[in-house]
Amino acid sequence: MSVPSSKKITLILGAELDKLVTLPWTWLTLIGTFIINLLLAAAFTSVGLQGAAGTQSILNIGLASMGYLQAGFLILGILAACSEYTGGQIRTTLTTIPWRGFQLSMKLLALAVITIPAAFIIAASGVLYTFIRMRDTAVGFEINTMIEALAGATGYLTLTALLSAAMGALLRRTTPALVILLGYYFVVSPLTKDFLPGLKKYFPDTVGNYMYMPPSPDEINVLTPLQGTGILMLWTLIFIIVAIVFYRRRDA
Amino acid sequence: MRAFNAELSKLFSLPGIWLAFFIGAIAPAVIAALDSMAQKEEIIAGVSTRLSEVGYIGLALGVQGVIILGVLAVSSEYLTESSESGGGQQITTSLTVVSSRLHLLLAKAGAVTVISILLCIVAIMTTVSATHLVLGEYTPAFEGSKLLGAVWYWTFTALLAFGITVLTKNGIIPLAVLIINTSVVSFSFLLSKVTKLALYLPDRAGTEMFMFTSDRFLSPFTGGLVMFAWVVVLFIAAAIVFHRRDVAS
Numbered sequence: 001m002s003v004p005s006s007k008k009i010t011l012i013l014g015a016e017l018d019k020l021v022t023l024p025w026t027w028l029t030l031i032g033t034f035i036i037n038l039l040l041a042a043a044f045t046s047v048g049l050q051g052a053a054g055t056q057s058i059l060n061i062g063l064a065s066m067g068y069l070q071a072g073f074l075i076l077g078i079l080a081a082c083s084e085y086t087g088g089q090i091r092t093t094l095t096t097i098p099w100r101g102f103q104l105s106m107k108l109l110a111l112a113v114i115t116i117p118a119a120f121i122i123a124a125s126g127v128l129y130t131f132i133r134m135r136d137t138a139v140g141f142e143i144n145t146m147i148e149a150l151a152g153a154t155g156y157l158t159l160t161a162l163l164s165a166a167m168g169a170l171l172r173r174t175t176p177a178l179v180i181l182l183g184y185y186f187v188v189s190p191l192t193k194d195f196l197p198g199l200k201k202y203f204p205d206t207v208g209n210y211m212y213m214p215p216s217p218d219e220i221n222v223l224t225p226l227q228g229t230g231i232l233m234l235w236t237l238i239f240i241i242v243a244i245v246f247y248r249r250r251d252a
Numbered sequence: 253m254r255a256f257n258a259e260l261s262k263l264f265s266l267p268g269i270w271l272a273f274f275i276g277a278i279a280p281a282v283i284a285a286l287d288s289m290a291q292k293e294e295i296i297a298g299v300s301t302r303l304s305e306v307g308y309i310g311l312a313l314g315v316q317g318v319i320i321l322g323v324l325a326v327s328s329e330y331l332t333e334s335s336e337s338g339g340g341q342q343i344t345t346s347l348t349v350v351s352s353r354l355h356l357l358l359a360k361a362g363a364v365t366v367i368s369i370l371l372c373i374v375a376i377m378t379t380v381s382a383t384h385l386v387l388g389e390y391t392p393a394f395e396g397s398k399l400l401g402a403v404w405y406w407t408f409t410a411l412l413a414f415g416i417t418v419l420t421k422n423g424i425i426p427l428a429v430l431i432i433n434t435s436v437v438s439f440s441f442l443l444s445k446v447t448k449l450a451l452y453l454p455d456r457a458g459t460e461m462f463m464f465t466s467d468r469f470l471s472p473f474t475g476g477l478v479m480f481a482w483v484v485v486l487f488i489a490a491a492i493v494f495h496r497r498d499v500a501s
Contacts, residue, residue, distance in 0.1 A: 021270075025424075040439075043442055043443060045291070046446050047442070047446060070427055075424060075428060086331075086332070086334070087332070087334040088335060141423035172424070174424065175268050175271075175327075175423055176268065179316070179425050182431040183316055186432050187316065187435050190286075242276050
């Protein structure tokens with residue numbers, strides 16, 4: 001191949017971005033997530049408005065829908081990885097880009113390029129809606145705190161999408177990947193909270209919560225946002241590395 | 253009857269169905285065992301406030317198995333084969349063989365119903381034994397009527413998943429919505445804080461059949477009726493849409 005490697009990176013990244021952008025499901029998922037998040041923010045806000053005035057924090061309520069919001073990004077990550085395997089697209093992909101580890105890394109990078117702005121817009125829209133509705137009743141907050149929380153939320157959603165893409169690449173089928181990830185994030189994880197209090201705070205979803213939730217005083221030895229980010233990055237990296245190792249060794 | 257047998261055979265040959273069986277048989281027992289362990293001391297001391305939920309919580313949260321079953325039964329028909337093997341959809345073959353669309357839908361729903369009832373009976377057996385294993389002599393008695401309620405809840409949930417998937421033709425949306433909704437932080441729970449009408453949502457009304465929640469709203473029988481009404485409405489909608497829709501679209 002006579003193409004220099006720096007040119008190669010941009011070419012592959014461009015191709016992967018193209019594939020993601022032209023996937024109709026990407027847009028359906030993002031738009032659906034956006035709308036559902038606004039509806040949920042509305043629901044949480046009206047619950048919040050019923051509470052005593054002056055005690056609620058806009059950030060807490062605006063980000064309360066994050067628990068549901070992550071589902072959209074889980075789906076996005078899985079779709080990005082598994083869409084290659086419906087039909088024989090993966091063989092075309094590997095014929096044109098015969099460097100597997102490289103190709104998967106670029107795919108994940110392309111996913112991150114789409115997820116970061118989307119996650120920011122969606123998370124910010126929820127907070128903005130809550131802010132408009134609750135301006136008068138809630139306690140004020142500093143703009144710095146809000147930026148930190150939103151950055152944390154964006155990072156959390158992006159890393160979650162990457163993690164689920166790695167999981168999708170491992171399992172290669174949409175339904176099992178979806179069932180396992182949704183089952184873990186929504187059923188197993190809330191249930192295990194009470195049983196493994198010591199270990200639980202290092203699990204990928206709990207650790208991610210520390211990235212955007214303002215620290216609450218009643219919890220002892222919580223992690224700082226930076227520690228949370230670090231541990232979640234470690235989780236994501238482990239999953240990506242495992243996915244790449246399997247991807248390189250397996251028959252496509 | 254032959255269409256029904258064919259549907260059963262199709263369902264059992266799906267690879268994803270074993271995941272459904274595995275989750276359906278194991279998850280309720282594990283959840284019930286964990287929950288029993290967490291409140292074992294309170295139960296022994298006789299101060300537990302959630303004695304009536306012991307075991308049943310596993311059956312309420314462990315319905316993922318039948319959700320997967322209901323979704324897969326339909327979404328597998330609409331899965332496009334790879335272009336290397338013709339790019340067809342199973343649904344065209346199914347409708348060639350059973351040309352009455354209503355019959356196909358009924359046979360499929362029948363197969364899903366039978367399998368979910370059996371799966372729920374297995375789940376009840378594993379859950380009850382897991383609870384006995386953890387709590388020993390302190391296990392509260394399991395009433396037959398409530399267990400029957402759990403069987404109905406599972407069956408109706410499977411049929412809801414089935415109906416929604418007929419409408420969407422794709423497994424992702426129903427799987428995501430229904431799995432999130434069975435979790436502790438369900439949409440229905442959130443909405444029920446906003447409006448009392450949310451208490452009539454199928455999952456909320458359905459759990460009244462066997463869970464005694466502190467804020468009881470419907471009697472077990474009405475709860476079951478409300479959920480059944482949801483299933484009927486959804487099934488009629490699914491039947492109309494399925495009857496009128498072009499298969500190729």
